[in-house]
Amino acid sequence: MDNTLSNTSSIRHDWTVKEVNDLFAMPFMDLMFKAQTVHRQHFPHNEVQVSTLLSIKTGACPEDCKYCPQSARYDTGLEKETLMEVEKVIKAAKEAKATGSTRFCMGAAWKNPKQRDMPYLVEMIKEVKSLGLESCMTLGSLDDQQAQQLSNAGLDYYNHNLDTSPEYYGEIITTRSYQERLDTLDNVRSAGMKVCSGGIVGLGEEGKDRSGLLVQLANMPVQPESVPINKLVKVKGTPLDNVEDLDNFEFIKTIAIARILMPKSHVRLSAGREDMSEQTQALCFMAGANSIFYGCKLLTTANPDENSDMLLFKKLGINKEEIHNSPYETEKQVDAAIIRHAEKDELFYDATSKLN
Ligand code: SF4
Numbered sequence: 478m479d480n481t482l483s484n485t486s487s488i489r490h491d492w493t494v495k496e497v498n499d500l501f502a503m504p505f506m507d508l509m510f511k512a513q514t515v516h517r518q519h520f521p522h523n524e525v526q527v528s529t530l531l532s533i534k535t536g537a538c539p540e541d542c543k544y545c546p547q548s549a550r551y552d553t554g555l556e557k558e559t560l561m562e563v564e565k566v567i568k569a570a571k572e573a574k575a576t577g578s579t580r581f582c583m584g585a586a587w588k589n590p591k592q593r594d595m596p597y598l599v600e601m602i603k604e605v606k607s608l609g610l611e612s613c614m615t616l617g618s619l620d621d622q623q624a625q626q627l628s629n630a631g632l633d634y635y636n637h638n639l640d641t642s643p644e645y646y647g648e649i650i651t652t653r654s655y656q657e658r659l660d661t662l663d664n665v666r667s668a669g670m671k672v673c674s675g676g677i678v679g680l681g682e683e684g685k686d687r688s689g690l691l692v693q694l695a696n697m698p699v700q701p702e703s704v705p706i707n708k709l710v711k712v713k714g715t716p717l718d719n720v721e722d723l724d725n726f727e728f729i730k731t732i733a734i735a736r737i738l739m740p741k742s743h744v745r746l747s748a749g750r751e752d753m754s755e756q757t758q759a760l761c762f763m764a765g766a767n768s769i770f771y772g773c774k775l776l777t778t779a780n781p782d783e784n785s786d787m788l789l790f791k792k793l794g795i796n797k798e799e800i801h802n803s804p805y806e807t808e809k810q811v812d813a814a815i816i817r818h819a820e821k822d823e824l825f826y827d828a829t830s831k832l833n
Pocket residue numbers: 538539540541542545546547548585586587588617
């Protein structure tokens with residue numbers, strides 16, 4: 478029985494890989510229709526949240542993630558850097574705000590932060606928050622005390638991806654276990670922060686692994702508020718440099734199924750956008766992606782620049798989402814947002830005015 482649409486307002490935490498495989502096997506148009514229907518039940522139409530990602534410490538990472546140019550184990554020609562000064566981070570955050578980002582994400586290539594780094598990280602969070610931006614960090618594994626310290630400083634989101642299915646994970650990373658990742662996410666949640674967790678597709682995994690990743694994310698006791706879906710950006714010198722390309726339709730389907738399984742989460746179209754046509758990106762939005770990274774660098778790989786993003790938004794009539802306590806935590810908030818959106822629709826001819 479198709480129970481994925483029968484009660485889309487209730488969130489399920491008991492998805493099976495078989496059910497998700499079945500969704501992947503659906504005709505493309507049927508899947509897109511289902512995903513867009515779920516999306517419209519939970520989010521204002523035509524709104525996309527915009528985040529900026531800054532690398533605050535680049536390269537020389539001790540981990541061995543096979544897709545990553547920042548691992549010290551691969552010769553990718555990347556220049557390694559020490560932790561960025563707080564002033565430089567704030568300057569970048571101000572620029573991000575000026576170009577319309579609502580969330581500022583700071584990433585460090587670490588296995589985990591050291592205690593000596595914590596005062597700087599706390600300072601960065603406080604300064605970013607004082608600009609009126611939402612804050613997010615990705616720093617590797619966190620113990621419960623570190624998670625609490627970051628939360629106390631006001632950090633809104635913590636990103637830690639599961640990357641792929643538990644079964645395929647060992648092919649990609651050997652220096653950090655899947656369980657360590659789940660433990661970090663537990664620590665983040667227990668400390669009161671919102672969870673940003675997703676994965677990467679196109680790592681040479683099979684379809685069942687893409688299903689397995691989505692099942693892991695959807696079946697968490699509380700689904701991640703933010704779910705980045707990345708398409709591998711192949712970087713010369715990494716072990717996955719020559720892996721076979723994933724078909725873009727398979728990527729779009731992964732977005733659509735993330736939307737269906739996690740109806741209230743922001744699904745983020747993340748790495749890999751640079752190589753996608755406007756039409757592919759539009760299909761990703763149609764499939765329910767409602768968050769992007771904005772800015773010319775996505776950690777260390779290229780990202781479409783702000784102007785081309787804004788041009789695409791304008792062509793598609795997409796507005797940038799304002800900060801309004803998203804993701805929606807109660808049905809009441811959803812209703813209010815949809816009413817707000819309906820009011821906006823009456824002025825549809827002006828729907829892109831915010832982009833100018
Ligand atoms: S993905 Fe993160 S943890 Fe893995 S090598 Fe790259 S920077 Fe290090």
